[in-house]
Amino acid sequence: MKSMDQKVAIVTGATSGIGASIAELLVAEGAHVVLAGRREPEGTEMATLLGERAGFFRTDVSNEEDVAALVGHTFERYGRLDVMVNNAGGPGDMSPATEYNLDTFERTMAVHVSGTLLGIKHAGRKMAAQASGSIINLGSAAGKAGGWAGLDYSVAKAAILQLTRSAAVDLGEHGVRVNSVSPGFVPTGIFAKGAGVPPSTADAAAALLGAKAPSLVQGVQPLATAVTPADVAAAVLWLAGDAGRLITGQDIGIDGGVSAGRPVTALRAERDRLRHALSS
Numbered sequence: 001m002k003s004m005d006q007k008v009a010i011v012t013g014a015t016s017g018i019g020a021s022i023a024e025l026l027v028a029e030g031a032h033v034v035l036a037g038r039r040e041p042e043g044t045e046m047a048t049l050l051g052e053r054a055g056f057f058r059t060d061v062s063n064e065e066d067v068a069a070l071v072g073h074t075f076e077r078y079g080r081l082d083v084m085v086n087n088a089g090g091p092g093d094m095s096p097a098t099e100y101n102l103d104t105f106e107r108t109m110a111v112h113v114s115g116t117l118l119g120i121k122h123a124g125r126k127m128a129a130q131a132s133g134s135i136i137n138l139g140s141a142a143g144k145a146g147g148w149a150g151l152d153y154s155v156a157k158a159a160i161l162q163l164t165r166s167a168a169v170d171l172g173e174h175g176v177r178v179n180s181v182s183p184g185f186v187p188t189g190i191f192a193k194g195a196g197v198p199p200s201t202a203d204a205a206a207a208l209l210g211a212k213a214p215s216l217v218q219g220v221q222p223l224a225t226a227v228t229p230a231d232v233a234a235a236v237l238w239l240a241g242d243a244g245r246l247i248t249g250q251d252i253g254i255d256g257g258v259s260a261g262r263p264v265t266a267l268r269a270e271r272d273r274l275r276h277a278l279s280s
């Protein structure tokens, strides 16, 4: 018996990167998974690859009618909903605060924050009625400190971490858990998308970034091994299943230790440089 046998899950933004990896692992563990996203050809192809327990439903998470229809479709098809993964998100904008475009800021909030809230709202209703369910939101190390992403993205991810806590204390009485996972740097297409590369080209280029990832995390992450989408998926699976049954309102950082601080080797090197300068 697999850990997700008989379970039904929705994963938003499942046509690429971390979302695709989460959907793949949930299917491998026995769940029925509805992959939600805006890109129909990619979504349908992904669902076909994952087999008969996977299907695609076209959804823009910032649109309430779409999210309500997604949850309604899942319930009609399977009669229950056990796991909701609010993963969809875009890259945000690196403009200086003094130049920030309000429309850009509000669009980022709409996708990340409102999109997550809508997932919680519509999945939470069904889960509350069945008195069980696990909702998992995608936070980020960039939501815990400045300087890891654009201003809008960092603010949105910080809001998602608080949304997770607030929704957890709200839905707890109905037996519904709400948690988040916060990756650090994971080489996916999101970075090239942020640089203006078209989505399908950006997703295809993720492997190139993955090849460079080991050198990019050196001196930055305390654990100098690059996080992969599969690492994030493993934490989501753990929170989705019985192992996490008494865990709610929490965040798991999957970031090689970045949110704990910088590698102490950097500090030692600075101390050695200072010692050398003072002694010469």
Ligand SMILES: NC(=O)c1ccc[n+]([C@@H]2O[C@H](COP(=O)([O-])OP(=O)(O)OC[C@H]3O[C@@H](n4cnc5c(N)ncnc54)[C@H](O)[C@@H]3O)[C@@H](O)[C@H]2O)c1
Pocket: 012, 013, 014, 015, 016, 017, 018, 019, 036, 037, 038, 039, 059, 060, 061, 062, 087, 088, 089, 090, 111, 115, 138, 139, 140, 141, 182, 183, 184, 185, 186, 187, 188, 189, 190, 193, 199, 203
């Ligand atoms: N890659 C990282 O380093 C990293 C780090 C921390 C958090 N995250 C978060 O992980 C999640 C997945 O990102 P990823 O790195 O896999 O990037 P990705 O670009 O591969 O995946 C994001 C997916 O969300 C979809 N999406 C965007 N806007 C949408 C909308 N309005 N409705 C439906 N789908 C939408 C995209 O089409 C894409 O398929 C995001 O929430 C991201 O912020 C990523």
